[in-house]
Amino acid sequence: GAGVSQSPSNKVTEKGKDVELRCDPISGHTALYWYRQSLGQGLEFLIYFQGNSAPDKSGLPSDRFSAERTGGSVSTLTIQRTQQEDSAVYLCASSLWQDGELFFGEGSRLTVL
Amino acid sequence: GEDVEQSLFLSVREGDSSVINCTYTDSSSTYLYWYKQEPGAGLQLLTYIFSNMDMKQDQRLTVLLNKKDKHLSLRIADTQTGDSAIYFCAERETSYDKVIFGPGTSLSVIP
Numbered sequence: 001g002a003g004v005s006q007s008p009s010n011k012v013t014e015k016g017k018d019v020e021l022r023c024d025p026i027s028g029h030t031a032l033y034w035y036r037q038s039l040g041q042g043l044e045f046l047i048y049f050q051g052n053s054a055p056d057k058s059g060l061p062s063d064r065f066s067a068e069r070t071g072g073s074v075s076t077l078t079i080q081r082t083q084q085e086d087s088a089v090y091l092c093a094s095s096l097w098q099d100g101e102l103f104f105g106e107g108s109r110l111t112v113l
Numbered sequence: 114g115e116d117v118e119q120s121l122f123l124s125v126r127e128g129d130s131s132v133i134n135c136t137y138t139d140s141s142s143t144y145l146y147w148y149k150q151e152p153g154a155g156l157q158l159l160t161y162i163f164s165n166m167d168m169k170q171d172q173r174l175t176v177l178l179n180k181k182d183k184h185l186s187l188r189i190a191d192t193q194t195g196d197s198a199i200y201f202c203a204e205r206e207t208s209y210d211k212v213i214f215g216p217g218t219s220l221s222v223i224p
Contacts, residue, residue, distance in 0.1 A: 033212060042216030043156075043201065056211050091156070093212075102146075102203075102212055104156040 002026075004105035006092050012111045013082055021077045021108045025094030032075050033095075033102060034067060038088040046090075049075060082112045117215035119202050124221045131189040133218045135202030138183065142204040145178060147187045150199045150217070159187070159200070189220075197222045 005024040013019050025032050034046040045059040049069045060066070064082075069075040079086055089109050093102040116138045125131045137145070146161040162169045162176045162185075169176045175188040189196055199217040206213070 031210065035214070043214035045211060045213055048211050050210065093156075101158045101161065102148075102156075103158075106155050 004092055004094050004103050006090075006105035006108050008108055009106060010109045010111075012113065014113050015084060016081055018078065018080045019082055019110060021079075021090050021092075021110070023075045023077070023092030023094075023105060025073065025075070025092070026103055027073075029094035029096055029103070030072065031095045032069060033093040034075070034077050035091045035093070036061075036088045037091055037107070041088075043091065046077070079110075082110075084112050086110060087112045117202055117204055117213050119200075119215040119218045121216060122219050122221070124223060125192050126223050127192060127194055129192055131187075131192045131196070131220055131222075133187045133189075133200050133202075133220065135185040135187075135215055136183055137185065137202070137204045137213075137215075139204055139206050139213075140180075140183065141207040143207050144205040145176075145185050146201075146203040146205070146212070147174075147176065148201040148203060148214070150201065152198070156201065192220075192222050194222045194224055196220060 007022045033048040035043040037043050047057050047067050051072045052069050064080045067077045089107040091107045093104045095102045119135045144161050147159040148156045149159045150156045160171050173190045177186045199219050201217045202215040203212050
């Protein structure tokens with residue numbers, strides 16, 4: 001596609017359920033990033049991929065969070081046993097390897113009741 | 114560890130210049146960015162500067178980089194109401210190539 005695509009755009013779930021958030025980057029972009037933006041907060045780095053590998057997972061808040069990327073393209077961020085504090089907008093971005101600009105998707109808004 | 118800091122709020126009058134400041138900690142950063150987020154919208158790149166540059170100008174935008182002090186600023190000339198948004202400073206590290214964002218500065222332009 002022309003831009004970074006994220007799905008779902010909105011997700012409401014109950015506490016304790018698992019959720020999967022999907023990111024489809026711009027074709028040919030080798031780097032893919034996940035960030036979290038809570039209400040009134042800045043962008044919290046979660047994880048990024050170079051191709052299919054994740055050199056730095058230090059931003060994942062807990063072991064309930066995991067992410068994978070297959071085929072150097074689509075990435076999935078999984079949150080297990082969701083908690084209310086997981087409620088946020090999860091943003092995905094992609095960029096050409098070692099190039100300047102990150103292109104962001106519209107985000108997936110997660111609400112945990 | 115890496116950190117990017119910004120003041121959280123700035124208010125200016127329409128027609129005045131706005132200056133948004135940012136400090137960062139990674140001296141080996143390669144790129145430094147300014148992103149804009151309008152209400153209800155995604156992040157858009159405004160401009161970026163290579164770490165070996167001191168200044169970059171693009172129409173109403175001027176970016177100044179002081180590497181010694183690890184200080185980055187964004188100046189918006191003739192600020193308009195449409196410039197009201199959150200402005201994020203970000204740095205790209207050389208070690209792992211991850212991009213770290215600051216908390217964002219909310220710019221309010223008073224007509």
